[in-house]
Amino acid sequence: MNKNNFKSSSLSILNIAGVEPYNVKSDEKYMNKNQIRHFEIILHAWYNYITNNLNRINLLNKSVNFPDIIDRATQEEEFNLMLHHCNRERKTIINIQKTIKRLEENNFGFCDYCDTEIGIKRLEANPITNLCIDCKTLAELKAKQITKY
Numbered sequence: 354m355n356k357n358n359f360k361s362s363s364l365s366i367l368n369i370a371g372v373e374p375y376n377v378k379s380d381e382k383y384m385n386k387n388q389i390r391h392f393e394i395i396l397h398a399w400y401n402y403i404t405n406n407l408n409r410i411n412l413l414n415k416s417v418n419f420p421d422i423i424d425r426a427t428q429e430e431e432f433n434l435m436l437h438h439c440n441r442e443r444k445t446i447i448n449i450q451k452t453i454k455r456l457e458e459n460n461f462g463f464c465d466y467c468d469t470e471i472g473i474k475r476l477e478a479n480p481i482t483n484l485c486i487d488c489k490t491l492a493e494l495k496a497k498q499i500t501k502y
């Protein structure tokens with residue numbers, strides 16, 4: 354099987370929203386109206402995508418009657434995996450909601466810690482991030498040090 358087939362199956366957030374990467378012009382102000390609109394579209398599309406997924410899983414859960422033959426262990430394992438997945442998706446939804454609020458309050462795109470610009474590319478890869486790359490790296494380093502003890 355072609356390796357690329359695997360890659361294309363994991364959709365990027367831009368793919369989900371059906372938008373092209375933002376083309377920043379050299380004289381453009383960071384987080385101007387066009388950029389805000391760009392991320393507004395992305396965040397709402399992503400939000401809808403995850404809620405639809407969660408709804409579909411809920412429906413499946415209700416409609417499926419597992420036959421007795423199915424090994425109980427497998428069933429439980431799959432169920433736990435799904436639960437774990439759903440919990441993660443729910444956390445993401447909460448973060449998307451928070452980020453949409455930041456957007457509405459003109460507070461989007463700047464690092465929570467040092468107030469620097471997070472950057473369009475980084476935000477396109479992960480629109481709910483609230484730290485610049487430097488602060489994020491530092492936070493991860495600190496977290497690693499803490500878990501050592």
Ligand SMILES: [Zn+2]
Nearest residue numbers: 464467485488
């Ligand atoms: Zn920062």
